[in-house]
Amino acid sequence: MPSTPRVGFYVPAAILATLMLPPAAAAQQVLPTITAVAKADSLHQSAETMAQTSHRWREAARLHRESAMLRAPDDSLAYRCFTSAANLSFASNDLAAAQSDKMAAAQQALARGDVETAAHAYADAAWIANERKNPGQVWTLGRQAEVLAASPLLNATQRAKIMERFIHSERNMAVRLAR
Numbered sequence: 001m002p003s004t005p006r007v008g009f010y011v012p013a014a015i016l017a018t019l020m021l022p023p024a025a026a027a028q029q030v031l032p033t034i035t036a037v038a039k040a041d042s043l044h045q046s047a048e049t050m051a052q053t054s055h056r057w058r059e060a061a062r063l064h065r066e067s068a069m070l071r072a073p074d075d076s077l078a079y080r081c082f083t084s085a086a087n088l089s090f091a092s093n094d095l096a097a098a099q100s101d102k103m104a105a106a107q108q109a110l111a112r113g114d115v116e117t118a119a120h121a122y123a124d125a126a127w128i129a130n131e132r133k134n135p136g137q138v139w140t141l142g143r144q145a146e147v148l149a150a151s152p153l154l155n156a157t158q159r160a161k162i163m164e165r166f167i168h169s170e171r172n173m174a175v176r177l178a179r
Contacts, residue, residue: 040070044081051088061088065101073111082108083121090128099128103141110148119148119162127165142166 047063050056061084068081086101106121126141148154149162 036070037072040067040077040081043067043070044077047081047084051084057088057092058094061085061092061094061097061101064088065104068104068108073108076112076114079105079108079112079114079117079121086124086128095128095132099125099132099137102128106144115148115151115153116158116162119145119151119154120165122148123162123165 043063044067047060047067050063051060054060064081064085068078068085071078071081082101082105086098086105089095089097089101102121102125106118106125109115109118109121122141122145126138126145129137129141145162146166149159154162
């Protein structure tokens with residue numbers, strides 16, 4: 001029996017095996033996620049340090065905002081970063097940024113399915129809109145909080161805590177101010 005070279009079998013088999021492997025680009029897609037989380041954590045730490053050790057609150061708010069935007073929708077630290085950015089922006093008298101950050105925090109909480117936290121964040125954003133003397137946004141954001149408060153995912157106590165933020169009779173305000 002004459003021997004036949006098996007090269008004719010091995011070359012097509014090698015090509016077929018190569019085609020069945022995952023593409024190199026797909027295998028490398030995990031790396032940017034890891035890098036983004038590391039960068040987000042670094043920005044968060046820098047913002048925390050800056051907020052505690054200096055009065056550069058606008059810069060710290062910007063770093064918190066960047067950290068939040070690098071995070072995945074299911075990362076609860078993004079909500080905390082947006083909330084910190086809002087608080088720092090408010091403290092530096094940048095009410096527009098504070099309101100925007102509170103709205104972003106609410107949207108992030110909703111993306112994670114945290115209805116109660118989102119409702120409170122919308123209520124905070126409505127309060128900031130009131131400070132900005134913008135009644136249209138007060139109504140819109142307050143309504144979003146009310147709609148979320150009506151969710152069947154919340155119990156009566158949670159619902160009441162959200163809704164009581166919108167009830168401010170003059171008598172209640174006087175009692176709160178006296179305390």
